Every structure is written in C-alpha cells, then in structure tokens.
Amino acid sequence: MSPSSAPASRRHLRLWWRRRGRAGAVAATFAAALLAAGLLLALSYYASVVAPRAAPSSSSSSSGALVDLTLLRRAEKKGALCLDGSAPGYHLQRGSGSGSQSWLIHLEGGGWCRNLKSCASRQKSMLGSSRYMERQVEFAGILSDDEAQNPDFYDWNKVKIRYCDGASFSGNVKDEFQNGTKFFFRGQRIWKAVMDELLLKGLKHAKQAFLTGCSAGGLATYIHCDDFRALLPKDSRVKCLADGGFFLDVEDISKQRTLRAFYSEVVRLQDLKRRFLHCSSSEDPGQCFFxxxxxxxxxxxxxVLNPAYDAWQVQHVLAPEASDPKHSWLDCRLDISKCNPNQLKILQGFREELHVAMSELKQKKDWGIFIDSCFVHCQSLNSLTxxxxxxxxxxxxxxxxxxGDWFFDRREVKELDCEYPCNPTCHNLVFDKPFKG
Known part of the structure; x- marks a missing residue:
C-alpha cells in the first residue's frame, strides 16, 4: 500500500516514525552503530524515536508544549551520573489551578545495554549522556497541557525524567572502571537524586501523584512504583501506569529465549540481582527482570497498558531476525496485515501468553488493565493514540x-480486547524495510 492510499491514521504513524529532525538523526546514528546488537537497536529506536514525538492529532493541528531540560544539581557529589559521567536531566512543566498540587512523573524508555561494547555506544548518545539530549522536548499525550488531548491530567505538574543508565533506573555499581574504561551504572542513584530534587520543588506536598513510564521506562515504573508511594504523604492518592513495559519471557520461533538471555547479561553487568528481593538463587538472572x-x-x-501484539516484542522477542534465517517472517514483522494464517496463529499464541502472565493481575480489584489488539508500542505519549x-x-x-476512570476510582477498569483483526480503531504501525546502515 502506498502512502497516498493508506488511511490517514497510518500516514500519521509513518510521519511520527520518520520526522525527528536532529534528535532523530542522533537516534539513527546510534541505531546504525548498534545494528548487530539487534535487541538494543530496536527498542532504543522505538522508545527514543517513536514515543517522545507525537503525531498530529486530528482534533488539533497545534504541537505540544516544548519544555526545557533541567540538569540535576550536584550530580557528581551524589554519584548520580549517566553512563558517561554526565549529569542526568529532567523536563518539568508546572501545573496550575486545581492541578497545582498534583504531579505526574514519566520515566523515559530506550532499551538497555547488555555489555561494555553496547554501553560504550550509548555513552555517545542521548540514551547514555546528557551531552546529547535535546534541550527541549515536546509534551504530548499524557504529558499534554491541552485539556482536549489530556482531560484528566492537563493542568498537573508534569515531569519527564530522561533515561541514561542502560538498566531501567535500577543499577548501583560503585566501581567506575570496567576493563580500564569509565562506566557509571548508577540508575538507582539517578532515581533517588531526581526524586529528592522534585520533592523539594513541591512533590512532597502532592495530594495526587502518578508515576508513569514507557517501554524500558514502563519496566522502571514497575520496579519503582512502591518506592514512589513511600516518598509521598500517606493520605495522598498515588498510583502507577506502565505503558508497553510488560515484556514476556517467551520462546521465539526458533525455540530460543532471546530476551531472557539478553536480560541475563544486563542483570550481571549492572549487578541487579540483589536489587530484586523476589529473585531466588536458583533462577536465571534474566528472569528477575521480567x-x-x-x-x-x-x-x-x-x-497495565499494553498492546496484545506489541510491535517491538513481535519483531525482537517472538520473531527476531536471528531466528528467521530464511526471512519468512519479514513481511509479517513489518506489517501485521501481511501475516499468513500460520503466523497469525503464532501471534494469537503470543497474545495468550500475555493473558496468562497477567492472570493474577486480573484478580486485583485496585489494578487497571487496558490490552488492545493493536500492533504498536507505547501509546500514552502520543495524542493520536x-x-x-x-x-x-x-x-x-x-x-x-x-x-482517568481508574485513577479517580470512577469505575473498575479491566479492558481486554478481542483477537486481531477485530478492532477497527487500532493504529497499527507499518514499517519500512529494516535499516541496514
């Protein structure tokens, strides 16, 4: 299907994917450098390229507000540093009126680095150094200050915390040197130092607070949700939202557990196993991170906000390139409408794996679930979705x-969509041929 014949929503998603200006060029250069790494390439591309830049909403032609970057004060003294030793940063937009004592914190995503080589590459990008971060970012979707686009949270204090540690804000390695080169695996310290700074800026008086995150930031939201609750007044309403962060420990089409192997390297590199009390000594280290x-x-x-057919997971967990030497999954990986009946059967099995993995969560009355049948990744940062x-x-x-209904207790929310292709309202991503550098 040509762009001119595609539905308007699909064209918006293609534009959203491509139009990144200088920030996109940085991300593309980074992606090319890590092409052989596969998993890291794609997830950092999704989370750093797709999620932050919103497609134009059909309800408004105006762009979201541009919000300045603030670097953490006394970062070196606190030991809270990006992979390259630079100060981490965040973007803060002050609330107003009835939202002046309400806070929404968003944790940026962008994959993980599994070894010193991939972490060294990140040190030269906005995912590992504040030296490469944009000085302004657009706030859209759940971060928008437009009531029409964001009816429940538009006037809140909103913060986007930039991601530059490579392990979902969870590492805390004291030693700076690895094989003679400086690396700072300090995500846990970044989390604490930024929270401390925001508490002084008014977060400690929050009557309502919402911790959110996308992709690797969604995983970080799960990791830090209770930590966030503990920082705030006991009588405040505090909840969390993880968008596109429910990564599955499943076999790929060649019967390998690609993501578990990847996570195992991340956990070992940044010494994360002691961070997770739920881990047993008999478990593979990678399992602790799911x-x-x-x-x-x-x-x-x-x-829990997730698509049943998460585009990144389909491409790099269920059917990674290495598992498909004959490229029989190529068209399906790029466009779900081109999957053949056997591939669709496997995709429906992947959807079922997600439902099984969340079976206990469905029983928790105070938890919310929205699982649509779309082929996309991260939906809260784009006004269109x-x-x-x-x-x-x-x-x-x-x-x-x-x-909004769930956060304000207007109703219990457990929305579980039917199987693809049942939902005509989905915005399914369509990818060009993979970039080969």
Whole structure:
C-alpha cells in the first residue's frame, strides 16, 4: 500500500516514525552503530524515536508544549551520573489551578545495554549522556497541557525524567572502571537524586501523584512504583501506569529465549540481582527482570497498558531476525496485515501468553488493565493514540478515558480486547524495510 492510499491514521504513524529532525538523526546514528546488537537497536529506536514525538492529532493541528531540560544539581557529589559521567536531566512543566498540587512523573524508555561494547555506544548518545539530549522536548499525550488531548491530567505538574543508565533506573555499581574504561551504572542513584530534587520543588506536598513510564521506562515504573508511594504523604492518592513495559519471557520461533538471555547479561553487568528481593538463587538472572516477576512484590495500584501484539516484542522477542534465517517472517514483522494464517496463529499464541502472565493481575480489584489488539508500542505519549476522535478504543473508551476512570476510582477498569483483526480503531504501525546502515 502506498502512502497516498493508506488511511490517514497510518500516514500519521509513518510521519511520527520518520520526522525527528536532529534528535532523530542522533537516534539513527546510534541505531546504525548498534545494528548487530539487534535487541538494543530496536527498542532504543522505538522508545527514543517513536514515543517522545507525537503525531498530529486530528482534533488539533497545534504541537505540544516544548519544555526545557533541567540538569540535576550536584550530580557528581551524589554519584548520580549517566553512563558517561554526565549529569542526568529532567523536563518539568508546572501545573496550575486545581492541578497545582498534583504531579505526574514519566520515566523515559530506550532499551538497555547488555555489555561494555553496547554501553560504550550509548555513552555517545542521548540514551547514555546528557551531552546529547535535546534541550527541549515536546509534551504530548499524557504529558499534554491541552485539556482536549489530556482531560484528566492537563493542568498537573508534569515531569519527564530522561533515561541514561542502560538498566531501567535500577543499577548501583560503585566501581567506575570496567576493563580500564569509565562506566557509571548508577540508575538507582539517578532515581533517588531526581526524586529528592522534585520533592523539594513541591512533590512532597502532592495530594495526587502518578508515576508513569514507557517501554524500558514502563519496566522502571514497575520496579519503582512502591518506592514512589513511600516518598509521598500517606493520605495522598498515588498510583502507577506502565505503558508497553510488560515484556514476556517467551520462546521465539526458533525455540530460543532471546530476551531472557539478553536480560541475563544486563542483570550481571549492572549487578541487579540483589536489587530484586523476589529473585531466588536458583533462577536465571534474566528472569528477575521480567515484569511478571517484579509485579509480585508491588503493593501500590498499577495500571497495565499494553498492546496484545506489541510491535517491538513481535519483531525482537517472538520473531527476531536471528531466528528467521530464511526471512519468512519479514513481511509479517513489518506489517501485521501481511501475516499468513500460520503466523497469525503464532501471534494469537503470543497474545495468550500475555493473558496468562497477567492472570493474577486480573484478580486485583485496585489494578487497571487496558490490552488492545493493536500492533504498536507505547501509546500514552502520543495524542493520536492517547485521546483523540480517532484513538483506539476498547468498550468504546479511549486509553485516556480508561486511565482517568481508574485513577479517580470512577469505575473498575479491566479492558481486554478481542483477537486481531477485530478492532477497527487500532493504529497499527507499518514499517519500512529494516535499516541496514
């Protein structure tokens, strides 16, 4: 299908994917350098290229507000540093009116680095150094200050915390030198130092607070949800939202557990196993990092937002290139509408794996769930998928409406969509041929 004959929503998604200006050039250069790494390439491309830049909403032609970068004060003294030793950063947009004592914190995503070589590459990108971060970013979707795009949270204090540690804000390695080269695996310290700074800026007085994150930031949201709750007044309403962060420990089409092997290297590199009390000594280190395990210890209410056919996981967990030497999955990986019946059967099995992994969560009355049948990754940061006249809907509710209903206890939300291709409101991504550098 040519761009001119594609539906408007699909064209928006293609534009969203391609139009990144200088930031996109940085991400593309980074991706090319890590092409052989596969997993890291794609997830960092999704989370750093797709998620932050919103497609234009059909309800408004205006762009979201541009919000300045703030570097953490006294970062070196606190030992809270990006992979390259630079200060981490965040973007803060002050709330107003009734939202002046409400806070929404968003943890940026961008994959992980599994070894010193891939972490060294990240040191030369915005995913490992504040030297490469944009000085302004657009706030859209759940971060928007436009009431029409973000009806429940538009006037809140909103913060986007930049991701530059390579392990979902969870590492805390004291030693700076690895094989004679400086690396700072300090995600846990970044989390604490930024939270401390925000508490002084008013977060400690929050009457309502919402921790959110996308992709690797969604995983970080699971990891830090209870930590966030512990920072705030006991009488405040505090909840969490993980978007596109429920990564599955499944076999790929060649019967290998690609993501578990990848996670095992991340956990060993940044010494994360002691961070996760739910881990047993008999478990593979990589298993500790999966949301299915992390959520077992969470007490704070969480909203799980995920597509049943997560585009990144389909491409790099279920059917990674290495598992498909004959390229029989190439068209399906790029466009779900081109999957053959056997491939669709496997995709339906992947959807079922997600439902099984979340079976206990479905029973938690104070938890929210929105699983649509779309082929996409991260939906809360884009006004088109978050809340617009053409947004994806389940039970005739947009994601923003479902999240708002749950956060404010207007109703219990357990929205589980039917199987693809049942939902005509989905915005399914369509990819060009993979970039080969």
């Amino acid at each position: 949301p299915r395990e992390v959520v077992k210890a969470i007490h704070t209410p969480v909203f 978050w809340h617009s006249p053409s947004s994806p809907r389940v039970s005739n509710k947009t994601i923003a409406e479902a999240v």
